[in-house]
Amino acid sequence: MLRRFMIERDIPKVGTLSGQELGDAARTSNGALAKLSGIQWQYSYVTADKTFCVYLADSEEVIREHARLSGFPASRITEIVTTIDPTTEQKCSMATAPA
Template identity: 60%
Template sequence: MLRKYVIEREVPGIGSNSAEGFCTVAGTSNTALARLGTRIQWVHSYVTADRTYCIYLAENEEVIREHARLSGFPANRITEVVTMIDPTTANRTAVSRVA
């Protein structure tokens, strides 16, 4: 079963990348993902000036570290997501855990 993770990557200047630069970064990640098969999936990433916050589904942290090694990207912090909340959570009687 794949679990959801947030990966914080410190990449100085990443936010000033061009569209072509982001295409290259995504292609590098996709190549590493293809090598790892169904054990890991990239959902999406949020980019700030000097960091990315990437959402992944993976079997475990070790697969994420292997992806980082293959792609050449740092994985400075890996955190498993235990639940999700949003504004509608205030209207619920229970909050479900992320499986």
């Protein structure tokens, strides 16, 4: 079963890249992913000097191998254990309400 991870990548000035440059980066990442199993890129958030990438993967090791193959750093890898959103309060209230 694949686990969800957040990968923080320190990439100076990544937020200034053009659409074409971001497309090239995605192509590079996809090329590395094609060589691996047990890993799937879901999406990335781009800030001024970092990306925060959400991946499904078997392990941290396969994420580090993707970083090595793609040339993009994996500065920090954190497993995501759950998610919450604005509706979590209502869901939890309903789950604990008396029958």
